[in-house]
Each structure stands twice: as structure tokens, then as C-alpha cells.
Amino acid sequence: MNADTAEILKIVSDWKDSFCGAYSIRENGKGIERRSTEHVHIEPKKDRPGLDITVDDGTKGETMYIPACVTHGGVDDLVYNDFHIGDGVDVTIVAGCGVHTENGESARHNGIHRFFIGNGSRVRYEEKHIGLGGNGRRSIDPVTEVILGHDSVMEMDSVQIRGVTSTHRTTRATVGDGSSFIVHERILTALDERAVTDFVVDMNGTGSSVDLVSRSVARDESHQSFHSVIRGNARCTGHSECDAIITEKGTVSATPQLDANDIDASLIHEAAIGRIAGEQLLKLCTLGLTEEEAEERIIQGFLR
Amino acid sequence: MLELKDICWSTPQGREVLSGISLSIRESGLIVMTGPNGGGKTTLAKIIAGIEKPDSGRILLDGEDITGLSVTERARRGISYAFQQPVRFKGLTVRDLLCLASGRELSETEICALLSKVGLCARDYEDRDVDASLSGGEIKRIEIATVLARGSRISIFDEPEAGIDLWSFSGLIEAFEEIRKSRRGIEIIISHQERILSVADRIIVIEDGRVKEDGGRDAVLSHLLSLSRCPSCPSRREEA
Numbered sequence: 001m002n003a004d005t006a007e008i009l010k011i012v013s014d015w016k017d018s019f020c021g022a023y024s025i026r027e028n029g030k031g032i033e034r035r036s037t038e039h040v041h042i043e044p045k046k047d048r049p050g051l052d053i054t055v056d057d058g059t060k061g062e063t064m065y066i067p068a069c070v071t072h073g074g075v076d077d078l079v080y081n082d083f084h085i086g087d088g089v090d091v092t093i094v095a096g097c098g099v100h101t102e103n104g105e106s107a108r109h110n111g112i113h114r115f116f117i118g119n120g121s122r123v124r125y126e127e128k129h130i131g132l133g134g135n136g137r138r139s140i141d142p143v144t145e146v147i148l149g150h151d152s153v154m155e156m157d158s159v160q161i162r163g164v165t166s167t168h169r170t171t172r173a174t175v176g177d178g179s180s181f182i183v184h185e186r187i188l189t190a191l192d193e194r195a196v197t198d199f200v201v202d203m204n205g206t207g208s209s210v211d212l213v214s215r216s217v218a219r220d221e222s223h224q225s226f227h228s229v230i231r232g233n234a235r236c237t238g239h240s241e242c243d244a245i246i247t248e249k250g251t252v253s254a255t256p257q258l259d260a261n262d263i264d265a266s267l268i269h270e271a272a273i274g275r276i277a278g279e280q281l282l283k284l285c286t287l288g289l290t291e292e293e294a295e296e297r298i299i300q301g302f303l304r
Numbered sequence: 305m306l307e308l309k310d311i312c313w314s315t316p317q318g319r320e321v322l323s324g325i326s327l328s329i330r331e332s333g334l335i336v337m338t339g340p341n342g343g344g345k346t347t348l349a350k351i352i353a354g355i356e357k358p359d360s361g362r363i364l365l366d367g368e369d370i371t372g373l374s375v376t377e378r379a380r381r382g383i384s385y386a387f388q389q390p391v392r393f394k395g396l397t398v399r400d401l402l403c404l405a406s407g408r409e410l411s412e413t414e415i416c417a418l419l420s421k422v423g424l425c426a427r428d429y430e431d432r433d434v435d436a437s438l439s440g441g442e443i444k445r446i447e448i449a450t451v452l453a454r455g456s457r458i459s460i461f462d463e464p465e466a467g468i469d470l471w472s473f474s475g476l477i478e479a480f481e482e483i484r485k486s487r488r489g490i491e492i493i494i495s496h497q498e499r500i501l502s503v504a505d506r507i508i509v510i511e512d513g514r515v516k517e518d519g520g521r522d523a524v525l526s527h528l529l530s531l532s533r534c535p536s537c538p539s540r541r542e543e544a
């Protein structure tokens with residue numbers, strides 16, 4: 001692996017010169033290292049780029065790593081990873097992505113991840129994105145599809161740390177009886193970066209729920225747009241929250257949609273977009289911070 | 305020493321709120337500022353902290369004119385203000401705020417000591433976000449703790465007792481007494497509470513944007529009590 005890959009891995013997937021557990025590292029469109037464990041099987045797909053990851057019934061406490069790195073311009077990486085999660089599973093999946101460009105050429109990673117989650121299982125999915133280097137457009141366009149069986153939980157924690165010129169994130173989920181889909185997304189854009197995030201969640205199961213929290217900070221002249229469609233097709237509870245801070249000439253647009261298709265669907269959306277509240281800055285200034293320090297601190301906390 | 309010279313302030317709509325306030329606070333000790341709602345106490349505190357700028361008048365700290373200084377510069381010179389309405393933050397924890405207030409990383413023991421002064425258990429609170437999930441009394445206590453954490457020369461508490469339950473009240477008074485006993489600096493508490501008035505060294509009454517009374521605790525208290533016994537009390541302000 002090259003030095004840029006190692007740097008990216010450190011940032012996005014807790015790489016400490018090795019991984020403990022099953023993993024697969026992708027570098028510039030190729031799998032370079034891979035390991036399965038007794039209950040987590042990682043196999044390359046035969047018909048197209050990507051992996052089939054199978055987690056056996058009853059697997060508990062394992063963490064697996066599927067990071068992808070693009071370390072120079074001129075790469076347009078497309079990968080299909082399917083996760084087949086059995087019943088009674090409790091695992092963490094770490095899937096970071098970093099794109100590095102230097103010479104002005106653009107680079108892109110497009111990961112299409114599908115999760116087929118059984119019954120009574122719990123999956124925590126962590127996804128950190130970063131763009132590094134100098135000139136050149138860096139794009140990360142993840143597609144995440146989730147199908148939850150009954151009494152399962154999928155918790156998706158995604159962060160765009162910085163430096164991604166353009167991102168289009170698509171997330172689709174179907175939630176079964178008694179299952180929950182929980183999303184915590186944070187996106188930072190600066191300069192002229194663009195971010196689009198787009199959720200469609202169908203709560204089909206009785207007693208299903210979704211909790212979608214998105215926080216964004218758009219600085220400089222960057223733009224973010226947030227779309228969500230939450231459909232309650234059964235007795236279910238849905239909550240979405242979209243908070244955004246804009247600074248300088250940053251812009252954010254949010255279009256949340258709630259569809260209650262069942263009399264017992266209870267859906268809530270909250271949104272707040274604007275500059276940092278003046279009184280928050282003032283409070284931190286009374287503690288001795290300058291206005292700039294206060295702003296940094298507030299943004300840092302907001303995106304944590 | 306803190307000196308206010310002829311401070312005037314009007315609302316953005318042009319209504320005069322402070323009409324020439326002059327005060328000189330030399331001694332270390334506990335000063336309680338009281339007076340009717342809307343009299344201008346919070347506005348005056350904000351002017352001292354630099355959050356509001358006076359239309360006219362000057363503020364001197366140890367002889368230095370600080371009227372033009374920013375909130376940050378005043379904070380760094382040792383002025384602290386605990387807001388009447390504490391600010392909430394999405395994403396800052398109680399620990400974060402206390403560390404920012406004291407200007408360094410605090411140990412577990414230090415956080416615990418600070419929070420116990422305001423009657424909170426560190427284990428339950430240090431990792432909580434200072435956001436809308438905190439109750440009114442909880443956030444008020446944390447606000448007070450941020451000012452205690454700074455250990456400034458001038459600490460202003462704006463109605464610290466508001467929303468604090470009866471049982472914790474004595475503990476809170478102890479914390480204020482502790483500052484007073486340490487003779488570390490000037491402590492100004494804005495309050496309507498007799499219990500707090502009764503531990504003051506000096507009481508200042510602000511009414512209609514003016515200093516109505518200013519003196520030692522006993523003198524001012526006995527006068528205030530005699531006024532409140534007046535049968536025509538409700539119409540007192542109209543007569544004045």
C-alpha cells in the first residue's frame with residue numbers, strides 16, 4: 001500500500017498499521033489486502049467489482065473494515081459491496097473513504113453498498129469521508145441501500161470531514177416489523193464544494209421507526225442540499241432533524257418530506273438553518289474566546 | 305476597582321432604559337443588585353460584560369477605560385457574567401464548556417468539584433450536551449459553574465437562584481459565600497431573593513434605569529422592608 005493510503009486509513013478507519021478483525025482494503029480501484037474471520041466472510045464478486053460480505057447468524061462483538069482509498073487523479077472507482085447479515089448478529093462495520101489528488105486531475109469513488117439484515121440483529125455502520133491533497137476535483141458518491149428484517153437495528157454514522165469537492169449521497173432503507181433505522185450524518189463543506197444528500201426511507205413494518213439526524217456546516221461559497229422522504233406505511237414512528245450552520249457565503253437548502261400512509265404513522269420533522277446564533281458566540285466570548293475561536297469551537301462541537 | 309460613569313442606554317426602538325447610572329465598586333465582597341422587573345439590571349450587567357454598548361458614559365476597570373473593549377478583551381481582563389437566560393449549544397458538553405471557561409483541560413476531580421458546588425453530580429452531567437435536553441434548573445446551575453470555573457476578579461451572576469429548587473438553595477448560597485470569604489474579588493449578584501439579599505455586603509437598587517438606593521445591607525434592607533409594608537404599595541411606582 002502507498003503512503004497516501006496509509007494516511008487515509010488512519011483518518012477514516014482507525015488504522016493502526018493493522019486491523020483487528022475481518023477487512024478488505026481497496027486502493028485505486030483494486031482490492032489490495034483482505035482477510036476473513038471465522039464468522040465474517042469477505043469474498044470478491046465474480047461478475048463485477050466489489051465484495052460479498054457474509055456475517056453468520058449469531059456473530060457478536062466483531063468489527064470489520066472495508067475502507068476505500070483513491071490516492072491520485074485520473075481514477076474513477078466504482079464498487080459494489082453487498083453485506084449479508086444473518087440473524088441475532090451484533091457487529092460494527094467501518095467503511096471510510098478518502099480521495100487524494102495532487103496534479104489537477106479529478107478522482108472519484110462511488111461505493112454502492114447494500115445491506116441485507118436479518119432478524120434480531122444490530123449493525124453499526126461507520127462511514128468517514130475525506131478529501132486530501134492539492135488541485136483536482138475529489139468526488140465521493142456513496143449509495144447505501146438497507147433492508148431490515150424484523151426486530152433489527154441499523155445505526156449509520158456518517159461524517160464528511162473536509163476536502164470533498166463534490167458528493168452525492170443516496171440512502172434508501174426499508175424497515176421491517178419492530179426494526180429501527182438510525183442515521184447520524186455530519187457534513188462539512190468549504191470553498192466551492194457541493195454536497196447533496198438524499199434519503200428515502202419506507203417504514204413498512206408494524207412498530208418500525210426511523211431517526212434521521214443530519215447536521216451540516218456550509219462555509220465559504222459551498223452549497224449543500226438535503227432531501228428526505230420518510231414514508232410511514234404502517235404503525236411506526238419517524239423523526240428527522242436537519243440542522244445547518246452557514247458561514248460567509250455558504251448556502252443550504254433542505255426539503256424534508258413526510259408521507260403518513262397509515263393512520264398510526266407518527267412523523268416529525270425539525271429543521272433549523274442559519275448562521276451561528278449570536279448569543280452562542282457571545283457566551284463563549286465571555287469565557288475569553290475570540291469570535292473566531294468561538295465559531296471554530298461551536299462548529300467543531302456541532303459536527304462531532 | 306470597577307467604575308461606571310453616567311451610563312445611558314436605549315432600546316433599538318429608542319426607549320431609554322438606563323438613564324445615567326454611576327457606580328463605583330472598590331471593595332471585594334458581595335454586592336447584590338435588586339429592583340423591579342424591567343428596571344435595567346440585566347442591561348447594566350451586559351454593559352459591564354461588553355455584550356451591550358452604552359450610548360454614552362464610561363466604564364473603568366482599575367482606572368483603564370474599557371468602554372471600547374470587546375467582550376473577549378473584558379473577559380481576559382477578569383470580567384465574568386452568568387447569563388440570566390443561559391445559552392444552549394448543540395454539540396458542546398458540560399465538560400467542554402467548563403474546560404473552555406477555565407481555559408484549560410480539567411481533571412475529573414476538578415470537574416466534579418465545580419459541579420458539586422452547584423449541586424450536580426459530575427458522573428450524570430459532564431458528558432451531556434448543553435442543549436435543549438437540560439432542564440431549566442440544570443442549565444442554570446451549569447451556567448453558574450462556568451463562571452465559578454473562571455475564578456475571575458469580577459463575577460456577575462444574573463438571578464442565579466431562578467429555577468433552582470429549594471433544597472439546593474443553601475448549597476448555592478454557600479458557593480457565593482465561599483467566593484466572598486476568599487476575598488478574591490468583586491462578586492455581583494442580581495437577585496430578588498431575600499436569602500441572597502441577607503448575605504450581601506452592599507445592596508444596590510436599580511429602578512427605572514437609575515440607582516434608587518445604594519448602601520450597606522442593613523440600611524438598604526430595612527428601608528426596602530419598610531417600603532414593602534406600605535399599604536399603598538401597588539401604586540408606589542406611579543407616585544414616585
Ligand SMILES: Nc1ncnc2c1ncn2[C@@H]1O[C@H](COP(=O)(O)OP(=O)(O)OP(=O)(O)O)[C@@H](O)[C@H]1O
Nearest residue numbers: 315316321339340341342343344345346347348388
Ligand atoms: N434588546 C432589547 N430590545 C428592546 N427592549 C429591551 C432590550 N433589552 C432590554 N430591553 C428592555 O429594557 C428594560 C430593562 O430590561 P432588563 O432586562 O435590563 O431588566 P431587568 O432589571 O434585568 O429585569 P428582570 O428583573 O425582569 O430581569 C425592559 O423593559 C426590557 O424590555
Ligand SMILES: [Mg+2]
Nearest residue numbers: 345346347388
Ligand atoms: Mg434581568
